[in-house]
Amino acid sequence: MKTVLITGASSGIGKETAKLFRDKGFQVIATSRRVENMVDLEEIGCFVLSMDVTKEVSIENAFQKIFSKTKQIDILVNNAGYCQNGFVEELTMENLHYQFDVNVFGLIRVTQKVLPLMRKNRNGRIINIGSVGGDFTSAGASAYHASKYALESFSDGLRQELAPFGIQVVLVKPGGVETDFLNHSKVFYPEPLEGNPYGKMRTNFGKMIDSILNSSNSAFPILKPKVVAEIIVQSSVLNKPKSRIRIGRTAKIMPVMKRLLSDQAFDKMILNQLGLLK
Template sequence: MSNKKVILITGASSGMGKLSAQDLIKAGHTVYAVARSVDKMKDLEALGGHIMKMDVTDEADIEAAVKKVIEEQGRIDVLWNNAGYGLYGPVEDLSMEKVQQQFEVNVYGVARLTKKVLPYMRERREGLIINTSSMGRKIYTPLGAWYHASKHAIEGFSDCLRMEVKEFDIKVVVLEPGMINTGFNATVAQNFSYESKNGPYKRLVNGYIKQMENNPTPGSKPEVISRTVLKIINARNPRTRYLVGRGGKLLVGIRRIFGDKFFDMMMMAAMR
């Protein structure tokens, strides 16, 4: 791939996606930033980026976005599947409708867009796909079963895809953010199962709510993600995984060294 790359980024209206899009534009790349809210990306357009509305659960949106990039640039060098959110609440309480939506965005959206982009990368016999997972693939928290399950799915999907497309010189990389200061926690709060406060899991649920409200854990600045994405894009042979951000390596290390039962106790103690 040439030094100047055509990059398609989902979830670029806020957080690490938006900041990284800004830095990639400043670095001279041709960036197509997509999200459901175009208004929140006007500043990216002012910097010289291309912005488009795209809901990753909408096949027509995906088709139109990919078609536009190909018509204007003739190629897509880098696809960063970054859109996603966290659904938290007891497994028993959360409706399957909410669960389905979690997977529609976090997993099926990644699959839909990847399938649309792959033929163009395969034809040119080069490309890079970055899939945003989470340290939540290697650790876990109470009430996060569906979110963590979606990230496990992304990792399995990425590993299999990496082997399938290797012969076409397409690279697949998994980005595993730890705690990052973005809008993720606000989205978790927005989608949290507050109706469970008086249900059978109320002790755990109320502990989790208290933890969210009174003990916000500071994360790394989103610049750590931007720097990592730039590093991945510039690497001749990037690693298959990048675990970055506050708490990631520490928590993964604690689980690996002390085992699941100790990690269970540690997580449950944090909810008291």
């Protein structure tokens, strides 16, 4: 029986992925800061435990428990992440550090913990959950996009470094997904500056997300978490998976638009969506 470790498994893509792996007979280790939200996973046979990827002590404690249970991790799904919104002028260093701690540094640390086992076995697969947000940047979400750009580069380097050991690295890049992540993207803002000069963007950003979530004929339809989970599981069993897997219309169209449009034209499109053009 193969063992899969999933971070950020308390909701959305992570939870659906854990369920699907378990349905297919895998031993599933599901981790999250919120263990109370994984009771349903425990009931179907997943091994659930608390792990905050931003805290070294939490990671160490979690892996002590993991290694006491198994000496084999075949698949790592790095799913934990969130979106820090706000204009650069508004963001505190704490905001920026935490964004990268969750989306980049925590992911790297968890990956480092599983690599000795995978190298020893000369086999393994690491699936990083990236985003179409690693292909373009939107005003008001620079920190999030920067973290996803960083994940693109990290995944490329990791893939090259681990190839001689038989370890494969896959970057899964969905478009918008119907999860708490997307809903939270309307509210994760720092305190506004005096006079709230960026208030219009916040308002229009919220309206844009509401429109995407509630429209049945959006040009960029929202994906169901289960759809993404199915592709994650598929990519874990293919002999030669793609290094990048784009899921949904948004993930496929946006990179093309970014490549074909000039920076000025692309900026105009983004600013128009946010109602910021004068």
